[in-house]
Amino acid sequence: MKKTNFDLYLEEQLKDPAFAERFEKAGEAWEVALQIAALRERAGLSQKQLARKLRTSQQNVSRLESPSYEGHSLTMLRRVAEALGATIRVTIAPKPESKPKAPSNTKAAYRIPRKS
Secondary structure (H helix, E strand, O other), rough: OOOHHHHHHHHHHHOOOHHHHHHHHHHHHHHHHHHHHHHHHOOOOOEEEEEEEHHHOHHHHHHHHHHHOOOOOOHHHHHHHHHHHOOOOOOOOOOOOOOOOOOOOOOOOOOOOOOO
16 A cells, blocks of 8 residues: 555654654543543433533533543543443553663662651
8 A cells, every 4th residue: 555645744753752752642642532432422422411420511521522632630531431331441551662671689769758
């Protein structure tokens, strides 16, 4: 399949690490937005009806379903999932190009300050 001008342009732009990072983050936000909208529609709810269940405004539901919104909190996503009969799964995985760091032989300084 022949690459379009856009494909070639995007390929070139993705060589810039800053652009690639922004592009990846936008894709993550897009995916969350699409999942929320699809689950809401599958439940047969309008944004306004879901907002009532969440005790928030229709504008907030619209924002959650917006691909440009990146302020999703885990608390709100849990509320949405509960209202739509879904579950939340969060995965934090190493980037493919990064190598795991070798464990350190020194103990980590995880101390809780004691009250005097």
